[in-house]
Amino acid sequence: MLTAQINGLTDFPTVHPASPEGFARRFDLPMRERSIPKQQDLLLPDLAHLLLAGQACRNRVLRDGRRQITAILIPGDICDPEAILAQRADYAVNTLTRCTVGEIPLARIAALDHHDLTDALNRRLRREEAIAREWIVSLGRRVGIERMAHLLCELHWRLAAVGLVIGDSFEMRITQSDFADALGLTSVHVNRVLKSLRDSRLIHLHGGRLTLLDRPRLERLAQFDPAYLETSAVPV
Amino acid sequence: MLTAQINGLTDFPTVHPASPEGFARRFDLPMRERSIPKQQDLLLPDLAHLLLAGQACRNRVLRDGRRQITAILIPGDICDPEAILAQRADYAVNTLTRCTVGEIPLARIAALDHHDLTDALNRRLRREEAIAREWIVSLGRRVGIERMAHLLCELHWRLAAVGLVIGDSFEMRITQSDFADALGLTSVHVNRVLKSLRDSRLIHLHGGRLTLLDRPRLERLAQFDPAYLETSAVPV
């Protein structure tokens, strides 16, 4: 079994135990697994990509090298829903940690033309747009420490929804540099923000595992309201 | 005729001459027009709202009053596609200028259950998400002047697509304060950024009309690439 096999690797990050490959199974689609090192481009042409383990991101790089992450992907997420729905994705997807992806030929998806499937994808897209809106609020109107707090609350909530949180702690191997590119900050400032959160006893980070020590206070600091994530509980 | 009637008002901003109410007509939906002053809440319950004239925005306000605009709406845009697709919209919509909206009862839309309609809405949603991604890049990685340049390029492109640009100039009555809330800046800084763009002879603003004096240079400054807007030309 895939799940057992992955869990056997001791340092393998954030596996979705609720078998996200259920997506492929539900619609009877062939899926090939692939393991990818961290900091690599992930998308291959003519395939849809389902993230099974690890964390990835969508990002854009400006001509002068400035990089902005526009979304963080966790197990169970589809990396490129636009590839399925619109035959194109206008972004790159990179791994933030070592990842396992499930690859499904686009041709097979197109062939089955399943109404439930496009419905499910569109529901996911609406949720992703809600997340994007919240990122816009963060980037526009929250200061560094609030931005970081909000992102950690979001990740906690999303990881919990797929069973990857124990207590208030979860695996977190994203580098400070990548956090910086997600939060619109520099890695130096991310480091200071994290130190400040540690000093305030709001978080604890050790051995690639992050613990939210005082989630209520963290959520208050971030003005985090999970309503935007709850709405479409998004099966499939 | 609606279009003629609106165009009769001399100071009425950015009317979509290509009759955006074609949306309602195409699907044979009843639409009531309503005129709304600037800086007002726009959404009413149990209705879908189509923007016919003027400019509006989706926004969120934090507890301490900080406000972030997450999207700018122009004639032809649907203010609350989520209200139609998911029976809820987790944002407020405000008018930025005086507006005319077309209101369509949600019950009537739900009743017809037209597949083309949900398809069209989902296509619009994907385009909006592409715009949101670009806003994330701007807010995260562009400095003030680049952010403003990029937004002006975006508005130029979108307004041109609905026939509201003459030469390189279009009606623009959004206040500097609202620009600030869209760009994650203060109105004071927006003022300085606009002055700088004026001094560089990149834009000209007079009598509520904005002219892009050197669009190629402005687009280079913003690193603007209209691909994300072109993709789904979005009829309906």
Add this chain to the structure above:
DNA sequence: CGGTAACTTGAAGATGCTCAACTTGAGTGG
């Protein structure tokens, strides 16, 4: 156990903010 990526810290500087005063301009009523 050596090498490299990631993290940490300090100091100086840039971008953008806050506060405050003033100017301009559009809409209103006399």
Add this chain to the structure above:
DNA sequence: CCACTCAAGTTGAGCATCTTCAAGTTACCG
């Protein structure tokens, strides 16, 4: 048509957040 009013725009000065540059230190991986 003018005076009045209030919202919007403009400008200056000082300050906060965050950046840049640079020099370490730690931790992971082969």
